[in-house]
Amino acid sequence: MNKRILVTASTALLVLNVGLGCSSETAAQPAPAVAPADPPAPAAPTADAAAEAKQIFATRCAPCHGANGAGDGPASAGLTPKPANFTIPDWQSKVTDDHIEKIIAYGGMAVGKSAAMPPNPDLDGKPVVPALRALIRGLKQ
Numbered sequence: 001m002n003k004r005i006l007v008t009a010s011t012a013l014l015v016l017n018v019g020l021g022c023s024s025e026t027a028a029q030p031a032p033a034v035a036p037a038d039p040p041a042p043a044a045p046t047a048d049a050a051a052e053a054k055q056i057f058a059t060r061c062a063p064c065h066g067a068n069g070a071g072d073g074p075a076s077a078g079l080t081p082k083p084a085n086f087t088i089p090d091w092q093s094k095v096t097d098d099h100i101e102k103i104i105a106y107g108g109m110a111v112g113k114s115a116a117m118p119p120n121p122d123l124d125g126k127p128v129v130p131a132l133r134a135l136i137r138g139l140k141q
């Protein structure tokens, strides 16, 4: 009789233990993996940098790239390959922000493109480079 109670009690304890084991296991489970977030959007350029980029684009870039970035500036006539048309969504989706900023600072040769795309060492590391990249992104139609 006593023995029976003991067995019953220990069985109950066992059930309790297993139950507890389960619930504590559930609690200890790592949080479900969160899908990696999209890379943070690049910060918007300051108004000053944006204004400078606009001015630089009009004076230094438009002769080849065209005032609207369509690749049809007057100096593009003699170029092979011709500058890409920045307004085309397909072009926009093919190039990375990093590529755009690199080619602006270091020129076409530095990224395996035409040497006709000149480097702009005086702009390297300045806020106007990301601002020019943002301007080019904004030309997408």
Ligand code: HEC
Binding pocket: 056, 057, 060, 061, 062, 063, 064, 065, 075, 079, 081, 082, 083, 084, 095, 099, 100, 103, 104, 108, 112, 113, 114, 115, 116, 117, 118, 120, 132, 136
């Ligand atoms: C003398 C003409 C010329 C000038 C000036 C010039 N570019 Fe270019 N640029 C080119 C050519 C040509 C290419 C295309 C290179 C290729 O496709 O191989 C190019 C390519 C580029 C690309 C990359 C396009 C791609 O498809 O990968 C960007 C971005 C760019 N230029 C931005 C600028 C900016 C911004 C300026 C002004 C600071 C500028 N360029 C000034 C001729 C020029």
